[in-house]
Amino acid sequence: xxxxxxxxxxxxxxxxxxxxxxxxxxxxxxxxxxxxxxxxxxxxxxxxxxxxxxxxxxxxxxxxxxxxxxxxxxxxxxxxxxxxxxxxxxxxxxxxxxxxxxxxxxxxxxxxxxxxxxxxxxxxxxxxxxxxxxxxxxxxxxxxxxxxxxxxxxxxxxxxxxxxxxxxxxxxxxxx
Numbered sequence: 001x002x003x004x005x006x007x008x009x010x011x012x013x014x015x016x017x018x019x020x021x022x023x024x025x026x027x028x029x030x031x032x033x034x035x036x037x038x039x040x041x042x043x044x045x046x047x048x049x050x051x052x053x054x055x056x057x058x059x060x061x062x063x064x065x066x067x068x069x070x071x072x073x074x075x076x077x078x079x080x081x082x083x084x085x086x087x088x089x090x091x092x093x094x095x096x097x098x099x100x101x102x103x104x105x106x107x108x109x110x111x112x113x114x115x116x117x118x119x120x121x122x123x124x125x126x127x128x129x130x131x132x133x134x135x136x137x138x139x140x141x142x143x144x145x146x147x148x149x150x151x152x153x154x155x156x157x158x159x160x161x162x163x164x165x166x167x168x169x170x171x172x173x174x175x176x
């Protein structure tokens with residue numbers, strides 16, 4: 001899906017989104033298309049019962065705010081509120097910071113795919129040393145594969161032991 005040409009030709013919008021004029025026309029066009037697609041997919045999964053993802057969004061009460069749903073100005077409002085994705089932005093997607101709330105300016109941001117993976121409703125969340133992170137975030141923090149941490153917790157290890165006990169691969173690397 002491409003962004004409608006009226007947005008590509010909107011000079012005021014381009015100046016608002018790229019005030020330093022750092023983007024080539026091609027990159028601006030790609031980023032605007034990325035934003036347009038993200039906007040359309042949000043609306044579809046929340047408001048179209050025929051969308052295969054509706055069950056996980058619309059049926060759960062997740063909605064897109066009226067400001068972003070408006071037929072005439074919805075995308076324009078969305079892009080002004082969200083801005084363009086950071087950097088080249090093509091690997092970024094819309095993130096709802098609270099997965100139980102809808103798509104609205106105070107609950108959304110651009111997030112890379114790794115960050116998105118850590119904010120899923122089916123993640124194992126671990127509270128350790130006063131911080132709550134996903135299992136994979138904790139594994140990365142302590143420098144261990146997530147599958148090792150998961151296996152240890154599933155075997156009944158305490159959180160502290162699962163995260164802080166070196167695993168055989170680590171010990172072997174340190175010896176050699």
